[in-house]
Amino acid sequence: MFHPKRIVAPFRPVTDVYNGNVLTIAAALKMADSHFEQAILWKPGSRTTLICVAQAVKTYPGADGLQNLAHTNVMFPRGVIKGEDLVGITKPILSDIWVARMGRTSVTSGYSFTTPEGKCIASVKRVHVQVRDGKPVPWTNADREMATMDNPGEYSLPVIEEIPSGIDLAAFDTGCLEKSTTIIGPHHCNHTHVDHAALAELTLQGFFISGVSYEGRKYSFHYRYPAQKGQVVSCWVHKNLKISLLYGKMKEDKNYNLLLVALLDTISGRTSSL
Structure with a gap:
């Protein structure tokens, strides 16, 4: 369902790094958006779309020198980045995407962002639902055949926490x-x-x-x-x-x-x- 499965992540060291060694939450989400938009192979019909209903993101401190990595805003057309692909790009952050789960009408995608040394600095779990005319639409067998569920590095995905009961009360509640x-x-x-x-x-x-x-x-x-x-x-x-x-x-x-x-x-x- 996704191609390419690995790209060089769009990264801005001036704005995307907190405290010198942590990728910001906002940057991780934007990287996931960028990869999803570029890598989705399944093209919804004119009356069908994918709606994001939930996602979780986790960043991992400790990537010293993160702010010194190169500013990148490129994407390679091949599914796997090879050594020759990285010529002229100094120390990029790599973005991987894969299908983690397919439900009847939903698809869960996983994302990991790693340094050139292979250290995972963030991971994202995102759930989309296929919708037509406001109603969920089941996946076809052809859609499922396109979905390869291969986690490239066996990265653990963050758990999406359940909304506590009563949280959808009016915003003007005293809480x-x-x-x-x-x-x-x-x-x-x-x-x-x-x-x-x-x-x-x-x-x-x-x-x-x-x-x-x-x-x-x-x-x-x-x-x-x-x-x-x-x-x-x-x-x-x-x-x-x-x-x-x-x-x-x-x-x-x-x-x-x-x-x-x-x-x-x-x-x-x-x-x-x-």
Whole structure:
């Protein structure tokens, strides 16, 4: 289903590194977005699309000198990068993608990002559902034959944590505080849709404003309602400082819809079935 399975990850050492040795959460999500967009072989029909419903990301501290790696923004057309492919590129970060699981209508993809020395600096688990006319559509046998479930390095994927019960109550509950408000613009969009990594980054801003240290930790994201360009979005942080909620509405609407729930580390004690 994915080709190429390995690329040189788009990496900006000036903005994508925290504390000199940690890939930022936002950078890992954007790298995953980039690889998925370039590597997906299965092309949905005009009435069928893939909707991201959940993802988890984990970054691993300790990659000393990460900020000294090369700025890269290239992609190779072959499935496996060979030595001659890397001529002229100094110390790139490599991105691998694979199918981790296929459900009846869903596909779970795995991503790993490694240094030239083979050290894993981040991993991402992402779940998409195939949808047509707003309803899930089962995969065909041909789709399943295209999905090769081979983890290139036997990397462990982060667990997607389950949303605690009651978290989808109104944002104006006394347990939440509003931290930021913005409008979804072109810079939040990827082609024709609002970028999932951009939405996740808005929830991270809520944690940052709350004074929560979040880099080098694990996050789970649950996408509850489709975001649209032009929406007013409001980020609320729960009082335990481990849940960030993103609500959105068009200017003419009266009520907000819950767009995204971000969970820091493990707070519910329950693992999602995704």
